Amino acid sequence: MKGIRQLAEHLAISIGTVSRALNGRPDVNEETRRRVLAAAEALGYVANQSGRSLRQGETKVIGLMIESSAEAVENADNFFLGVTSGLQHVFTRHKLDLLMLPCPSDEDPCEYLKRMVARRVVDAMIISNMQRVDRRVDLLSRARIPFIAVGRSLSAGNFPWIDLDFEGVAERAVERLVARGHRRIAITAPSSEVNLGYVFVESYRRALEQHGLPFDPSLVIRVKSSEQGGYQAAHELLLLEDRPTAVILIYELMAIGLYRRLMESGVLPGRDLAVIGFRDAPRARFLQPSLSCFRMSLYDLGVALGQMLLARMPAYREFYSEAGGNMIWPLELVAGESDAFQLTEA
Amino acid sequence: MKGIRQLAEHLAISIGTVSRALNGRPDVNEETRRRVLAAAEALGYVANQSGRSLRQGETKVIGLMIESSAEAVENADNFFLGVTSGLQHVFTRHKLDLLMLPCPSDEDPCEYLKRMVARRVVDAMIISNMQRVDRRVDLLSRARIPFIAVGRSLSAGNFPWIDLDFEGVAERAVERLVARGHRRIAITAPSSEVNLGYVFVESYRRALEQHGLPFDPSLVIRVKSSEQGGYQAAHELLLLEDRPTAVILIYELMAIGLYRRLMESGVLPGRDLAVIGFRDAPRARFLQPSLSCFRMSLYDLGVALGQMLLARMPAYREFYSEAGGNMIWPLELVAGESDAFQLTEA
Numbered sequence: 001m002k003g004i005r006q007l008a009e010h011l012a013i014s015i016g017t018v019s020r021a022l023n024g025r026p027d028v029n030e031e032t033r034r035r036v037l038a039a040a041e042a043l044g045y046v047a048n049q050s051g052r053s054l055r056q057g058e059t060k061v062i063g064l065m066i067e068s069s070a071e072a073v074e075n076a077d078n079f080f081l082g083v084t085s086g087l088q089h090v091f092t093r094h095k096l097d098l099l100m101l102p103c104p105s106d107e108d109p110c111e112y113l114k115r116m117v118a119r120r121v122v123d124a125m126i127i128s129n130m131q132r133v134d135r136r137v138d139l140l141s142r143a144r145i146p147f148i149a150v151g152r153s154l155s156a157g158n159f160p161w162i163d164l165d166f167e168g169v170a171e172r173a174v175e176r177l178v179a180r181g182h183r184r185i186a187i188t189a190p191s192s193e194v195n196l197g198y199v200f201v202e203s204y205r206r207a208l209e210q211h212g213l214p215f216d217p218s219l220v221i222r223v224k225s226s227e228q229g230g231y232q233a234a235h236e237l238l239l240l241e242d243r244p245t246a247v248i249l250i251y252e253l254m255a256i257g258l259y260r261r262l263m264e265s266g267v268l269p270g271r272d273l274a275v276i277g278f279r280d281a282p283r284a285r286f287l288q289p290s291l292s293c294f295r296m297s298l299y300d301l302g303v304a305l306g307q308m309l310l311a312r313m314p315a316y317r318e319f320y321s322e323a324g325g326n327m328i329w330p331l332e333l334v335a336g337e338s339d340a341f342q343l344t345e346a
Numbered sequence: 347m348k349g350i351r352q353l354a355e356h357l358a359i360s361i362g363t364v365s366r367a368l369n370g371r372p373d374v375n376e377e378t379r380r381r382v383l384a385a386a387e388a389l390g391y392v393a394n395q396s397g398r399s400l401r402q403g404e405t406k407v408i409g410l411m412i413e414s415s416a417e418a419v420e421n422a423d424n425f426f427l428g429v430t431s432g433l434q435h436v437f438t439r440h441k442l443d444l445l446m447l448p449c450p451s452d453e454d455p456c457e458y459l460k461r462m463v464a465r466r467v468v469d470a471m472i473i474s475n476m477q478r479v480d481r482r483v484d485l486l487s488r489a490r491i492p493f494i495a496v497g498r499s500l501s502a503g504n505f506p507w508i509d510l511d512f513e514g515v516a517e518r519a520v521e522r523l524v525a526r527g528h529r530r531i532a533i534t535a536p537s538s539e540v541n542l543g544y545v546f547v548e549s550y551r552r553a554l555e556q557h558g559l560p561f562d563p564s565l566v567i568r569v570k571s572s573e574q575g576g577y578q579a580a581h582e583l584l585l586l587e588d589r590p591t592a593v594i595l596i597y598e599l600m601a602i603g604l605y606r607r608l609m610e611s612g613v614l615p616g617r618d619l620a621v622i623g624f625r626d627a628p629r630a631r632f633l634q635p636s637l638s639c640f641r642m643s644l645y646d647l648g649v650a651l652g653q654m655l656l657a658r659m660p661a662y663r664e665f666y667s668e669a670g671g672n673m674i675w676p677l678e679l680v681a682g683e684s685d686a687f688q689l690t691e692a
Binding site: 022059060061063081084085088092097098099100101102104105115116118119121227228256257260282283286 | 368405406407409427430431434438443444445446447448450451461462464465467573574602603606628629632
């Protein structure tokens, strides 16, 4: 493995020029850059990134923390792979790279993050799966690591986040179902302490209130955010004494398990029960009857997250002065057949 | 943000002891370690990891390179999230962390890897999605970065890899179908240059030969490894003049799209067409009739990859002397209903 000195000697040009070429600086002509890179490859040169970090105090790497929990694995949540493309689109302009930090399922997310911060592999962080009380907000604030959260939290402090429009989804779903004659509308909610569960159920409660409908806690079905959770939700729903005529799902893949369980009992979505899903997922597009659900661009969300994060970093702030501090991300209704019937009173 | 000196002063113990406690060294008693970690958190201490890397020449981080391609995103391939748990199980013992390096879809994987190597964020690499000719093998070898590949490649050099048993899958699938009277057996293959496609088709060709069946290139249907690819495969299959009576899929999620397209034409898997899937996926479990497919433990594969990689790293070699250089990973047949019929000659 060769260092920069050997590389400069081999090319008979100055170390400074080699360094500027390797670092992609604009004050090196293209021909020289190509020569340097070709020689670097031929000689097996590896930049001493650690040295550079010490001098510049930065790694040029942004971390995205995800959970490698059993649930996430079982259900292949592609949410973050989708967001990744949008993030990379923004980061590439500044020669920043994105790394994903998968927190092991048996480790406390805050302890994990603490260790990753100590490793100093990243200049800034994107955190997700926000809990109702999330100690990571405090940890990153105190360590002065620029960060942005995908999701809100009750945790103290004014921190930057983008969250999906759970309020709007609950509101429009309830409105749509009420207009079709539904009065008993069930909802699914996550069984964990994730903050979005609280936001979604509260929004649903308020939407019912707006239409003069009572909030019945037995219609809030708490299950895992997975296909299996959807199966379980349908099972519980079918057992309810005064069975609801509609259900709103909080997680896209629940629809697959829910359809299956309903059909096993001869209950047809879109005829016997109105179903509205959450996010439009490629897999859910294969469902029949087609699922009414809400659509959003993961790529665009990634772009917005990337810009808002860079707006918090001194080196990039000037380029993103427009990026605000928080944002509710809109979703657009995609009408399907799963709720396309008018309820006639029995 | 406090440094180690302030931390030591605050606790009135030596910098050396604080350093050993923070680095998880065994020669510090548990009580002291707890005091140091508590103070580190309270004071917002962040270790100077970059400094440590320079001195120790290591980052204690292992990278897993994945592709954030449109195809991967669309289909939420959970393969690597599954493998991650097994890798982490091994790495945690040695206080190593795993980072995922998502290569942008519009970037050449070798150029991307070159940059990540230059960034020096990782001590070792796991690469995947091996191409028939894969320049990354050469790059990592020359840079002397320990690495392991998920998958084989024709690329020169003796490098460590673990690959799935595509030969065994093709052999057993063909054998099973032949025993049920099938003579015209189609196969799906990826439309890209990924090496596993070549291995799978070649294994299928040999398996046919063993049963005295001719190889008909029109029965090799090249599509994307996705649900949509499965839909497309069924479409092409239905258009074939001398329609095959069985099909073997190379990718687990293809089955979902394939089923859908077949059923649109009134062709029932397990009655009108025998279908054998590849890897058992949670989502495919919801298919009816149930899919005959092959099962493997992603977790166990992750453990094996982790051990084989550490066996290549001087600091950990002694613990993993048993780990070999290459391995074909077995898959176990799970018999379903999708091929459970005896073909009677028309």
